[in-house]
Amino acid sequence: MSIDMAQFHQVFFEESFEGLDIMESGLLNLSPGEPDSEAINSIFRAAHSIKGGSGTFGFTEISDFTHVMETLMDEMRDGRRQITQAAVNLLLGSVDCLREMLFAVKEGQAIDAERVAEHKHALDLEQQKSGSSQQDKSLSAHEPLSNQAHQSDSKVIGWHIAFSPHTDLLKTGNDPVRMFRELSVLGELEVTADFRGVPDFYQLDPEECHLSWNLVLKGDIDRAPIDEAFAWVEDDCDLAIQPLYQADDLSLLVPGAENQVSANRAQHPAAEHVVQAGVSKPAEISTPVVIKEKAPGDEAKNKGSTSIRVDTSKIDTLINMVGELVITQSMLSLIGEHFDMSKQDQLKNGLAQLERHTRELQESVMNIRMMPINSVFSRFSRLVHDLSNKLGKKIDLKLIGEHTEVDKTVVELISDPLVHLVRNSLDHGIEMPDERVAVGKPETGTVTLEAYHRGGNIVIEVSDDGKGLDKDRLRAKAIEKGLLDEDAILTDKQTFELIFMPGFSTAEQLTDISGRGVGMDVVRRNIQALGGNIEIISELGKGSTISIHLPLTLAILDGQSIAVGDETYIVPLGSIIESLHIKEERINRVADKGETFLLRSEYLPIIRMHEIFKVPNVKTTKLSEGLLVVVEGQGVRCGLFVDDLLGQQQVVIKSLEANYRRIEGVSGATILGDGSVALILDIPGLVRLANQ
Amino acid sequence: MKSENQPSPNDKEVNQFLTFELAGDSYAVEILKVQEIRGWEPVRKIPNTPGFIKGALNLRGTIVPVLDLRERFGLENVEYTPVTVVIVLSINNNDHPMVLGVIADTVSDVLDLNLADIKPAPNFGVNIDTRYMRGIYVAKQGMIMLLDVDKLLDVDDLTKIESLL
Known part of the structure; x- marks a missing residue:
């Protein structure tokens, strides 16, 4: 009986991408030199499930690749390998590579074999550096290459195993002699015991193990059975297993000379020859930071998953x-x-x-539909990590309230604007370390991402302790670009809002990180499209805070129903400022076309709903007898002339486009208590319609 | 475009069609396109749309536009009566599934038609555009016009007409 595995692919990919995210965030939290076993364990587990899954589904390239990463991490986990920044960067690069591979497989495209080979090679190199590779720099760069070349050129004729158990090995019920016997079955085994660790007779505890051994196992043997022999004691010993090649002089492997092995080998004539052959391809050991070329946002954009994981x-x-x-x-x-x-x-x-x-x-x-905003926030650790390296700045990312729950749609759509804001903060907000020190700030800048609920809204704040916005410069720039009159008087808030105007950028030079013209105006438009708004507070020299207010959900809206003739429309409550009766004398007619009315020394245009939507049977067409609903949309205020206000209610937004098409002035439809349909008005659209 | 609508002669397949009446004439749509048939009930007007779009209907929570086929075909308008029906069709508009309601005078019958018996539609002149016709079937009681609903209710096409108005 065969089972169609394809039906599980979706789940596998979802889990794998999730696993990659876990690995990525785990790796970013690893600090070099301090092995945090829990963090490494979680990375390791994620890698392990990806390997297992891909093996099951027959994606051998992926499982092979993950295996190499896993081995490396296994060594880190056991403390046999030090966690260096280089290794972490390498693993991060590999996570990216793995993500691309998974993506390619998912989309049924070919895997970029060259790129994979490049990464795999880098991983192999890293792996062959012995656990505590504190040797001479040049040596450690060459030595693994020679090993690598060895492996492809000459045959493995045996293994050298340095086995030094911890003192409590015997107490765990493991007997080295039994393990050696097991190994001797595999091939010809030479065992040399190292007595140097044995203490004075009077201090000797017979239940402790103070011996260490050097074993040479000769024969054409796979590594796997050797690993297996030591599988039970892995955590209770220091173990180094190295392959032996034809060219290697076995006499080198004398007890006690272990830490000179690699050095000697590099000087060995045969090995040297191989080194030179290897050096012709130096690009392959380029640093992993360079290998990572794609912006982390690229993959995220394509990830519009259609399923949802629910608690x-x-x-x-x-x-x-x-x-x-x-x-x-x-x-x-x-x-x-x-x-x-x-x-x-x-x-x-x-x-x-x-x-x-x-x-x-x-x-x-x-x-x-609610999911924690963490799924957006967690991407930023990587972004900040990469960008701060690139910019040469020292930046900490602080996440607050990442468990705040938001509607799934909001989570999907907020990501791009947030990336933009964070990039801005990193690029323009935070100063270079020396500048920071000069003004008495800590060398490391902080960018904070915070999310919290307030009222029916979710607030997301991006703040930095950088240089802040310069009001005078903003003003000068706006005047220079012709966006502002020279004698305009602006409040602080209005001045800051200048940066949301199209075509406004104060970046002195454009970098590839931000300042590319598509700027804050796009961010603001995206946020407004979600029914939210964006505000900025800044203090020169202290930093800026940008807050985004968004409705908790996009599926429900607080609405005010209005009556026009026989029709009922819903006006989003948030856009209503007030409703009033007006007196005839406050109405101005401009050349029989537009009508305006005076409201607190401001002239607002009047939109007659019955005219613009061609509704018959209205109660009255005399402005003084009906009602004016003053609304605001995208900064434009106007008065809607309606028959009556009906009531306030929460309405569920339904799409009109799904089965028909977009109607100007209407943002959607809803179903009223009596089962009939009502249209929801789109205020900016109405204003556009009225202007036509 | 036209040749596609004409059935090929070696088509022996039998399909079921739902027939309905408009101003005394029989029309038919493929039954697999029909989602349900319901009585006429007042719909909510959609502003600034062509007159034959009567409005939007609440179909168990989905907003469905309703079209008057009489108006669409330039036939004489009548008051809606208790027997006026709305045929809810699921159509395929440029690979995008849509649900639309059409208003008909009455629903008559379900017919088994041999596709080979469907004759290509003659040119009717201005009012009924043959692009929307799948063909004609001659039954005992008279001619039945088979509508190609995917084309008849093509919303992009409707929008184009609207812009000409």
């Missing part, structure tokens, strides 16, 4: 609610079956219960 507890709540709802429903139908007026109270109670359950159900269903 089981959320589902359980949902099931409970539905259970309650069913009970209420059966209770109500029981009342309805033999209804008389005496049961009126019961009915009322039942309906109240129904209402409560429905509302709770709605809330918990909406809750399913």
Whole structure:
């Protein structure tokens, strides 16, 4: 029986990409020199599941590649390898490479074999540097190459194993002699014991192991069975297993000379020859930071996943609610079956219960779409890591409130604007280390990403302790670009908002990180498209904070229903400033075309809803008899002339485009309590329509 | 475009069609395109759309536009009565599935038609554009016009017409 594995591919890819994210964030948290076993373990586990999964599905390139990474991390985990910045960078590069491979496989494209080989080679090189490679720099650069070349050129004729157990090895029930016996089955084994660690007779504890051994195992043997022999003691010993080649002089491997082995080998004539052959391809050991060429945002953009992972507890709540709802429903139908007026109270109670359950159900269903903003925030550690290296700045990223839950759509759409803002902070906000020291700030700058709920909104703040915005320069720039009159009087807030104007960039020189023209105006437009707004507070020399306010969900809106003729429309409550009756004398007509009215010394245009939407049967066409709803959209204020205000309610936004098309002035539709459809007005669209 | 609509002569396949009436004439749509049939109920007007788009209907939470086929075909308008029906069609608009309602006078029957018996549509003149016709079937009770719903309700096409108005 064969099972169609393809049906599990989606899950595999999702899990793998998730695993990659875990690896990436774990690697970024690793600090060189301090092995944090929990962090390494989680990276290792993620790598291991990717390897296992890809093996199961027959993606051998991926499992092979992951295996190499895994081996490296295994050594780090056991403390046999020091965690160096170079190694971490190399692994980060490999994570990128792995992500590309997975992506290629997912899309059914060919894997970029050259790139993979390049990474794999770099990993192999790193792996062959012995655990604590504190040797001479030039040596460590050459030595692995020679090994690498060896492996392809000459045959492995055996293995050299340096085995020094920790003192408590015997207490764990392991017997070295038994292990040696096991090895001797594989091939010809020479064992040399090293007695130097044995203490004075009087201090000797017979239950402790003070011996270490050098073993030479000759024969055409795979590494795997050797690893297996030591599998039980891996954590209780220092183990170094090195292949022996034809060219190697076995006499080098005398006890005690272990740490000179690699040095000697490099000087060996045969080995030297190979080194020269290897040096002709020096590009292959370029630093991993260079290998990483793509911006981390590139892959993220394509990742529009269509499925969602939901906490089981959320589902359980949902099931409970539905259970309650069913009970209420059966209770109500029981009342309805033999209804008389005496049961009126019961009915009322039942309906109240129904209402409560429905509302709770709605809330918990909406809750399913909520996911922690962490999934966006976590990408930034990598961005900051890479960019600060590139810019030569020292920057810490602080994440606050990353568990704040936001609607999935918001999470997907907020990522790009946030990348832009963080890049801006890194590039323009934070100063170079020496500049910072000169003004008495700590050398390392801090960029903070914070998310929290306020009212029905989620607030996301990007702040830095950099140089802040220079009001005078902003002003001068705006005047120079013709965006501002020279004698305009602006508040601080208005001045800062200048940076959101199209075509405004104060960056003295354009870098490839930011300042490419598409700027803050695009960010603001994107945020407004999500129904949010963006604000900036800045203090010269102290830093800036940009706050984004977004609605918690994009699927529900607080609306005000208005009546025009027989039609009912919904106006987003957030865009309404006030509603009023106006007197005839405050209305101005401009050449029989536009009508404006005076509101607190400001002339606002009037949009007659019945005219613009061609609605018949309106109650009145006289402005003084109807009602004006003053609304604001994208900075433009106007008065909507309507018959009446009906009521406020939360409405669920439905798409009109799904089955029809976009209508100017209408942002969507909703269903009212009586089951009829009502259109939701799009204020900026209405203004455009009115101007036509 | 036209040749595509004409059935090939060696087509022996039998399809089911739903027939309905408009101003005394019989029309038919492929039954697999029909999602449901419901009675007429008032719809919400959509502003600034052609007159034959009557408005939007709430179909169990989905907003569905409703078209009046009489107006679409330039036939005489009538008051909607209790027997007026809305045929909800799931169509394919440029590979994008859409749901649309069309208003018809009455629904008549479901017919098994041999595709080979469908004759290409003659030119009717201005009012009924043959682009929207899949062909004609001659039954005992008269002619039945088979509509190609994917083309008939092509929203992009409607928009073009609207811009000409």
